[in-house]
Amino acid sequence: MPYPTFPSDCSSALCRHLSPELYARLKDLKTRYGYTLDQLIRSGMENPDSSIGVYAGDEESYRLFAPLLDPIIREYHGFDPEKERHRSDMDPAHLDAPDPDPEGKYVLSTRIRVGRNLHCFPLGANLARRERLIVECLVSDALKSLGGDLAGTYYPLEGMDDATKARLIEDHFLFKEGDRFLESAGLNRDWPEGRGIYHNHDKSFLVWVNEEDQLRIISMEPGADIGRVFERLSRAVSALERKLSFAYDERLGYLSSCPTNLGTAMRASVHIRLPKLGEDMETFREICDRYELQIRGIHGEHSESEGGIYDVSNRRRLGITEVEAAGEMARGVRELIEKEKRL
Ligand code: ADP
Ligand code: IOM
16 A cells, blocks of 8 residues: 555544654564554544544554554653553552542543453454454353352343344443444454443443453443442452453553553543533633543543533543542542532
8 A cells, every 4th residue: 555645634643643754664564463554554544533543453563563653652641652661550449539529410420441452362453253252252251250249241242132232322331333433443343243241230330342442341330439430340350350361561551452542441431511611612621631631422432412411531541550540530520510610
């Protein structure tokens, strides 16, 4: 492929960082699992409205294509992959994140998820059909061992009726189908085979299998008790770590398909009603920038807000520990609520 061209209004990290010289330097490289630059950038090429636009195919992608990926990582996380090392801390005893909305007037629900991928397998964009089925089997077996409040059932997507699927998506429990960014990255191949969702009885603990990452481990509940949501997640991750070996790099932390999810691979979010700040996006964004928060719409990434309700979460995931990221989110949300009250 010749050097790709981007539309003039493209602002993805890919189009800002991929020069013709860099493309020429990397275009013939291939990881041991056979992943190439063209595969890495396909999603951003086909979707110029991507925010990032690249998906790694395996652990080696992060080394082989580092001249493109390191500047993207540096810019997104404010972390220097050449000089720094990631640290992880999921100990709930270290968490300082008091409920930012004790009166329950603004925050509808809290959700914290981490992404994980299995060591010894390529990442999803480069996973063969048979490997994906093995991943599903290993993960669903590990999930069967969970007890107490984490005990639940694994539901393969294949065979799930449309009404159940639609309800789970609408209620924010299940990933949506047909995401064009993932489609271009090759992450939707053989859909829906090998994909599924595990959840406990009250859907406060869930695991997505073989979506953007092989596992998305999720703790969520109504209200703003960040401590309780974090504690449940931490316990679940520890229990799964005893059964599964996750891909982890000394420098980059937990490895993920998208460079935005490296490190903690954690996104701690609230669904919050902020109708007045929603009318003053400049102030809203200024507070979010100060606390390194990201604003998403009500149905997650690439969706819009509805009825003054936003998804507000930590933006940085690498070079910050899990307890620090959740604490930063809590402090930022408290300030957003204070501002909303004053407006
Ligand atoms: P991810 O969080 O895994 O990166 P998305 O941004 O696509 O993925 O969000 C996945 C789903 O989780 C969406 O349905 C979204 O609305 C839902 N969600 C995110 N945060 C919350 C929250 N605090 N409460 C309820 N649902 C949430
Ligand atoms: N993580 C991923 N879905 N995302 C950042 C897509 C994009 O590049 O817009």
